[in-house]
Amino acid sequence: MRLIERIRDGKLRLTGDLTKDFPQYAILSHTWGADTEEVTFDDMVNGTGQDKPGYQKIKFCAEQAERDGLQYSWVDTCCIDKRSSTELAEAINSMFRWYQQATRCYVYLSDLPASRVPKHVWEPVFRKSRWFTRGWTLQELLAPLSVEFFAQGRRLGDKHSLVREIHEITGVAIPALQGCNLSRFSIEERFEWAAARQTSKEEDWAYCLLGIFGVFIPPIYGEGKAHAAHRLREEITKVASRHQSRHYQSTVGR
Structure with a gap:
Protein backbone atom coordinates (compact mmCIF):
# COMPACT_ATOMS: atom_id res chain seq x y z
CA MET A 1 0.00 0.00 0.00
CA ASN A 181 -20.68 -6.41 11.79
CA LEU A 182 -21.77 -7.27 8.25
CA SER A 183 -21.82 -10.99 9.03
CA ARG A 184 -24.98 -10.25 11.04
CA PHE A 185 -26.84 -9.70 7.77
CA SER A 186 -27.84 -12.55 5.48
CA ILE A 187 -25.93 -13.26 2.30
CA GLU A 188 -28.96 -12.45 0.17
CA GLU A 189 -29.60 -9.16 1.98
CA ARG A 190 -26.03 -8.07 1.29
CA PHE A 191 -26.37 -9.03 -2.37
CA GLU A 192 -29.59 -7.02 -2.51
CA TRP A 193 -27.71 -3.89 -1.42
CA ALA A 194 -25.56 -4.21 -4.54
CA ALA A 195 -28.16 -5.49 -7.00
CA ALA A 196 -28.80 -2.22 -8.87
CA ARG A 197 -25.25 -0.87 -8.67
CA GLN A 198 -23.05 -0.61 -11.74
CA THR A 199 -19.35 -0.94 -12.48
CA SER A 200 -17.32 0.12 -15.51
CA LYS A 201 -15.86 -3.38 -15.90
CA GLU A 202 -18.56 -6.01 -15.60
CA GLU A 203 -16.45 -8.37 -13.46
CA ASP A 204 -15.95 -5.64 -10.89
CA TRP A 205 -19.57 -6.08 -9.80
CA ALA A 206 -18.41 -9.28 -8.08
CA TYR A 207 -14.92 -8.12 -7.09
CA CYS A 208 -16.24 -5.00 -5.33
CA LEU A 209 -18.21 -7.24 -2.93
CA LEU A 210 -15.30 -9.36 -1.68
CA GLY A 211 -14.78 -7.42 1.53
CA ILE A 212 -18.50 -7.18 2.25
CA PHE A 213 -18.57 -10.99 2.37
CA GLY A 214 -15.12 -11.41 3.90
CA VAL A 215 -13.78 -13.60 1.10
CA PHE A 216 -10.85 -13.52 -1.33
CA ILE A 217 -10.74 -14.56 -4.99
CA PRO A 218 -8.21 -13.66 -7.69
CA PRO A 219 -9.62 -11.23 -10.28
CA ILE A 220 -9.80 -12.58 -13.84
CA TYR A 221 -10.76 -9.75 -16.17
CA GLY A 222 -12.47 -11.08 -19.25
CA GLU A 223 -14.35 -13.84 -17.41
CA GLY A 224 -17.60 -11.84 -17.45
CA LYS A 225 -19.95 -10.78 -14.68
CA ALA A 226 -21.86 -14.06 -14.45
CA HIS A 227 -18.75 -16.20 -14.03
CA ALA A 228 -17.19 -13.77 -11.55
CA ALA A 229 -20.41 -13.73 -9.52
CA HIS A 230 -20.50 -17.54 -9.60
CA ARG A 231 -16.95 -17.75 -8.26
CA LEU A 232 -17.85 -15.23 -5.56
CA ARG A 233 -20.86 -17.27 -4.45
CA GLU A 234 -18.79 -20.47 -4.47
CA GLU A 235 -16.20 -18.88 -2.19
CA ILE A 236 -18.89 -17.48 0.13
CA THR A 237 -20.35 -20.99 0.43
CA LYS A 238 -16.94 -22.51 1.16
CA VAL A 239 -16.14 -19.95 3.86
CA ALA A 240 -19.58 -20.33 5.45
CA SER A 241 -19.15 -24.11 5.48
CA ARG A 242 -15.75 -23.84 7.18
CA HIS A 243 -17.18 -21.52 9.83
CA GLN A 244 -20.07 -23.91 10.51
CA SER A 245 -17.65 -26.84 10.78
CA ARG A 246 -15.45 -25.00 13.28
CA HIS A 247 -18.50 -23.95 15.30
CA TYR A 248 -19.75 -27.55 15.39
CA GLN A 249 -16.34 -28.88 16.45
CA SER A 250 -16.03 -26.31 19.23
CA THR A 251 -19.53 -27.17 20.45
CA VAL A 252 -18.87 -30.93 20.44
CA GLY A 253 -15.56 -30.41 22.24
CA ARG A 254 -17.16 -28.72 25.23
Whole structure:
Protein backbone atom coordinates (compact mmCIF):
# COMPACT_ATOMS: atom_id res chain seq x y z
CA MET A 1 0.00 0.00 0.00
CA ARG A 2 1.30 3.41 -1.01
CA LEU A 3 0.10 6.66 0.53
CA ILE A 4 0.15 10.26 -0.62
CA GLU A 5 2.24 12.41 1.68
CA ARG A 6 1.64 16.14 1.93
CA ILE A 7 5.00 17.83 2.37
CA ARG A 8 6.22 21.41 2.59
CA ASP A 9 4.56 24.05 0.41
CA GLY A 10 1.57 21.74 -0.03
CA LYS A 11 3.36 19.47 -2.48
CA LEU A 12 2.25 15.86 -2.76
CA ARG A 13 4.36 12.75 -3.24
CA LEU A 14 3.88 9.00 -3.05
CA THR A 15 5.45 7.00 -0.27
CA GLY A 16 7.16 3.70 -0.93
CA ASP A 17 5.14 0.50 -0.70
CA LEU A 18 4.21 0.12 2.97
CA THR A 19 3.68 -3.38 4.34
CA LYS A 20 3.24 -2.71 8.06
CA ASP A 21 3.15 0.08 10.65
CA PHE A 22 0.92 2.28 8.50
CA PRO A 23 0.60 5.89 9.67
CA GLN A 24 -2.91 7.23 10.18
CA TYR A 25 -4.39 8.28 6.84
CA ALA A 26 -7.49 9.65 5.16
CA ILE A 27 -9.02 7.89 2.18
CA LEU A 28 -11.06 9.25 -0.74
CA SER A 29 -14.31 7.83 -2.07
CA HIS A 30 -15.41 9.22 -5.42
CA THR A 31 -16.70 8.36 -8.87
CA TRP A 32 -14.24 8.18 -11.75
CA GLY A 33 -14.32 10.47 -14.75
CA ALA A 34 -12.86 9.52 -18.12
CA ASP A 35 -9.49 7.77 -17.87
CA THR A 36 -7.79 10.78 -19.45
CA GLU A 37 -9.16 13.03 -16.67
CA GLU A 38 -7.81 11.03 -13.74
CA VAL A 39 -4.35 11.36 -12.20
CA THR A 40 -2.46 8.07 -12.58
CA PHE A 41 0.29 6.31 -10.67
CA ASP A 42 2.77 7.43 -13.35
CA ASP A 43 1.61 11.03 -12.97
CA MET A 44 2.36 10.92 -9.25
CA VAL A 45 5.76 9.32 -9.81
CA ASN A 46 6.70 11.84 -12.51
CA GLY A 47 5.21 14.89 -10.79
CA THR A 48 2.71 15.49 -13.58
CA GLY A 49 -1.08 15.49 -13.85
CA GLN A 50 -1.78 18.74 -11.98
CA ASP A 51 -3.63 20.03 -15.05
CA LYS A 52 -6.04 17.07 -15.10
CA PRO A 53 -9.56 17.57 -13.69
CA GLY A 54 -9.06 14.64 -11.32
CA TYR A 55 -6.19 16.38 -9.55
CA GLN A 56 -8.67 18.59 -7.69
CA LYS A 57 -10.03 15.54 -5.86
CA ILE A 58 -6.55 14.47 -4.78
CA LYS A 59 -5.70 17.99 -3.67
CA PHE A 60 -8.96 18.24 -1.74
CA CYS A 61 -8.34 14.93 0.03
CA ALA A 62 -4.82 15.91 1.08
CA GLU A 63 -5.88 19.37 2.24
CA GLN A 64 -8.89 18.09 4.19
CA ALA A 65 -6.69 15.42 5.76
CA GLU A 66 -4.27 18.12 6.89
CA ARG A 67 -7.14 20.07 8.43
CA ASP A 68 -8.00 16.90 10.33
CA GLY A 69 -4.41 16.50 11.52
CA LEU A 70 -3.42 13.80 9.01
CA GLN A 71 -0.31 13.98 6.84
CA TYR A 72 -1.18 11.02 4.62
CA SER A 73 -4.03 10.12 2.29
CA TRP A 74 -4.96 7.43 -0.24
CA VAL A 75 -6.71 7.75 -3.60
CA ASP A 76 -7.34 4.72 -5.80
CA THR A 77 -6.65 6.42 -9.13
CA CYS A 78 -3.00 7.14 -8.37
CA CYS A 79 -1.86 4.96 -5.46
CA ILE A 80 -2.11 1.64 -7.33
CA ASP A 81 0.19 0.68 -10.20
CA LYS A 82 -2.51 -0.91 -12.34
CA ARG A 83 0.03 -2.12 -14.92
CA SER A 84 1.04 -4.78 -12.39
CA SER A 85 -1.58 -7.54 -12.34
CA THR A 86 -0.16 -8.79 -9.04
CA GLU A 87 -0.44 -5.39 -7.38
CA LEU A 88 -3.93 -4.84 -8.78
CA ALA A 89 -5.12 -8.23 -7.51
CA GLU A 90 -3.69 -7.51 -4.06
CA ALA A 91 -5.35 -4.09 -4.02
CA ILE A 92 -8.76 -5.47 -5.00
CA ASN A 93 -8.62 -8.04 -2.22
CA SER A 94 -7.31 -5.50 0.31
CA MET A 95 -9.58 -2.58 -0.54
CA PHE A 96 -12.22 -3.18 2.12
CA ARG A 97 -9.54 -3.43 4.82
CA TRP A 98 -7.82 -0.26 3.60
CA TYR A 99 -11.08 1.67 3.86
CA GLN A 100 -11.86 0.05 7.19
CA GLN A 101 -8.50 1.08 8.65
CA ALA A 102 -8.65 4.68 7.41
CA THR A 103 -8.98 7.35 10.10
CA ARG A 104 -11.28 9.40 7.86
CA CYS A 105 -13.10 8.66 4.60
CA TYR A 106 -14.08 11.66 2.49
CA VAL A 107 -16.83 11.22 -0.11
CA TYR A 108 -16.26 13.68 -2.96
CA LEU A 109 -19.58 14.33 -4.72
CA SER A 110 -18.70 16.03 -7.99
CA ASP A 111 -22.33 16.28 -9.16
CA LEU A 112 -23.53 18.46 -6.27
CA PRO A 113 -23.28 22.27 -6.27
CA ALA A 114 -20.37 23.63 -4.29
CA SER A 115 -22.22 26.81 -3.32
CA ARG A 116 -23.67 27.04 0.18
CA VAL A 117 -27.40 26.35 0.02
CA PRO A 118 -29.89 25.03 2.61
CA LYS A 119 -30.33 21.27 3.04
CA HIS A 120 -33.79 21.29 1.46
CA VAL A 121 -32.12 22.57 -1.72
CA TRP A 122 -29.16 20.16 -1.93
CA GLU A 123 -30.83 17.04 -0.51
CA PRO A 124 -32.85 16.15 -3.67
CA VAL A 125 -29.62 16.37 -5.71
CA PHE A 126 -27.77 14.37 -3.05
CA ARG A 127 -30.33 11.57 -3.33
CA LYS A 128 -29.74 11.36 -7.08
CA SER A 129 -25.94 11.49 -6.92
CA ARG A 130 -24.10 9.06 -9.19
CA TRP A 131 -22.02 8.02 -6.16
CA PHE A 132 -24.96 5.99 -4.83
CA THR A 133 -25.23 3.98 -8.07
CA ARG A 134 -21.67 2.64 -8.31
CA GLY A 135 -20.50 -0.78 -7.17
CA TRP A 136 -17.22 0.11 -5.46
CA THR A 137 -18.76 2.87 -3.36
CA LEU A 138 -20.88 0.38 -1.39
CA GLN A 139 -17.89 -0.98 0.52
CA GLU A 140 -16.51 2.55 0.77
CA LEU A 141 -19.72 3.51 2.58
CA LEU A 142 -19.75 0.48 4.88
CA ALA A 143 -16.12 -0.23 5.75
CA PRO A 144 -14.90 3.01 7.40
CA LEU A 145 -16.12 4.16 10.80
CA SER A 146 -15.95 7.82 9.73
CA VAL A 147 -17.51 8.70 6.35
CA GLU A 148 -18.01 12.39 5.56
CA PHE A 149 -19.80 13.77 2.51
CA PHE A 150 -18.52 16.82 0.63
CA ALA A 151 -19.98 18.72 -2.32
CA GLN A 152 -16.71 19.61 -4.05
CA GLY A 153 -15.16 20.69 -0.76
CA ARG A 154 -18.25 21.82 1.17
CA ARG A 155 -19.13 19.45 4.03
CA LEU A 156 -22.73 18.22 4.00
CA GLY A 157 -22.61 15.80 6.92
CA ASP A 158 -21.49 12.27 7.71
CA LYS A 159 -23.01 8.80 7.51
CA HIS A 160 -24.31 9.12 11.07
CA SER A 161 -25.98 12.51 10.70
CA LEU A 162 -27.35 11.48 7.28
CA VAL A 163 -28.13 7.87 8.19
CA ARG A 164 -31.87 8.10 7.48
CA GLU A 165 -31.35 9.64 4.05
CA ILE A 166 -28.62 7.13 3.13
CA HIS A 167 -30.81 4.22 4.24
CA GLU A 168 -33.67 5.47 2.07
CA ILE A 169 -31.39 5.98 -0.94
CA THR A 170 -29.45 2.71 -0.72
CA GLY A 171 -31.75 0.28 1.08
CA VAL A 172 -28.83 -0.64 3.36
CA ALA A 173 -30.01 -1.49 6.88
CA ILE A 174 -29.41 1.30 9.39
CA PRO A 175 -27.45 -0.97 11.79
CA ALA A 176 -25.04 -1.77 8.93
CA LEU A 177 -24.55 1.95 8.32
CA GLN A 178 -23.90 2.40 12.04
CA GLY A 179 -21.07 -0.12 12.07
CA CYS A 180 -22.76 -3.42 12.93
CA ASN A 181 -20.68 -6.41 11.79
CA LEU A 182 -21.77 -7.27 8.25
CA SER A 183 -21.82 -10.99 9.03
CA ARG A 184 -24.98 -10.25 11.04
CA PHE A 185 -26.84 -9.70 7.77
CA SER A 186 -27.84 -12.55 5.48
CA ILE A 187 -25.93 -13.26 2.30
CA GLU A 188 -28.96 -12.45 0.17
CA GLU A 189 -29.60 -9.16 1.98
CA ARG A 190 -26.03 -8.07 1.29
CA PHE A 191 -26.37 -9.03 -2.37
CA GLU A 192 -29.59 -7.02 -2.51
CA TRP A 193 -27.71 -3.89 -1.42
CA ALA A 194 -25.56 -4.21 -4.54
CA ALA A 195 -28.16 -5.49 -7.00
CA ALA A 196 -28.80 -2.22 -8.87
CA ARG A 197 -25.25 -0.87 -8.67
CA GLN A 198 -23.05 -0.61 -11.74
CA THR A 199 -19.35 -0.94 -12.48
CA SER A 200 -17.32 0.12 -15.51
CA LYS A 201 -15.86 -3.38 -15.90
CA GLU A 202 -18.56 -6.01 -15.60
CA GLU A 203 -16.45 -8.37 -13.46
CA ASP A 204 -15.95 -5.64 -10.89
CA TRP A 205 -19.57 -6.08 -9.80
CA ALA A 206 -18.41 -9.28 -8.08
CA TYR A 207 -14.92 -8.12 -7.09
CA CYS A 208 -16.24 -5.00 -5.33
CA LEU A 209 -18.21 -7.24 -2.93
CA LEU A 210 -15.30 -9.36 -1.68
CA GLY A 211 -14.78 -7.42 1.53
CA ILE A 212 -18.50 -7.18 2.25
CA PHE A 213 -18.57 -10.99 2.37
CA GLY A 214 -15.12 -11.41 3.90
CA VAL A 215 -13.78 -13.60 1.10
CA PHE A 216 -10.85 -13.52 -1.33
CA ILE A 217 -10.74 -14.56 -4.99
CA PRO A 218 -8.21 -13.66 -7.69
CA PRO A 219 -9.62 -11.23 -10.28
CA ILE A 220 -9.80 -12.58 -13.84
CA TYR A 221 -10.76 -9.75 -16.17
CA GLY A 222 -12.47 -11.08 -19.25
CA GLU A 223 -14.35 -13.84 -17.41
CA GLY A 224 -17.60 -11.84 -17.45
CA LYS A 225 -19.95 -10.78 -14.68
CA ALA A 226 -21.86 -14.06 -14.45
CA HIS A 227 -18.75 -16.20 -14.03
CA ALA A 228 -17.19 -13.77 -11.55
CA ALA A 229 -20.41 -13.73 -9.52
CA HIS A 230 -20.50 -17.54 -9.60
CA ARG A 231 -16.95 -17.75 -8.26
CA LEU A 232 -17.85 -15.23 -5.56
CA ARG A 233 -20.86 -17.27 -4.45
CA GLU A 234 -18.79 -20.47 -4.47
CA GLU A 235 -16.20 -18.88 -2.19
CA ILE A 236 -18.89 -17.48 0.13
CA THR A 237 -20.35 -20.99 0.43
CA LYS A 238 -16.94 -22.51 1.16
CA VAL A 239 -16.14 -19.95 3.86
CA ALA A 240 -19.58 -20.33 5.45
CA SER A 241 -19.15 -24.11 5.48
CA ARG A 242 -15.75 -23.84 7.18
CA HIS A 243 -17.18 -21.52 9.83
CA GLN A 244 -20.07 -23.91 10.51
CA SER A 245 -17.65 -26.84 10.78
CA ARG A 246 -15.45 -25.00 13.28
CA HIS A 247 -18.50 -23.95 15.30
CA TYR A 248 -19.75 -27.55 15.39
CA GLN A 249 -16.34 -28.88 16.45
CA SER A 250 -16.03 -26.31 19.23
CA THR A 251 -19.53 -27.17 20.45
CA VAL A 252 -18.87 -30.93 20.44
CA GLY A 253 -15.56 -30.41 22.24
CA ARG A 254 -17.16 -28.72 25.23
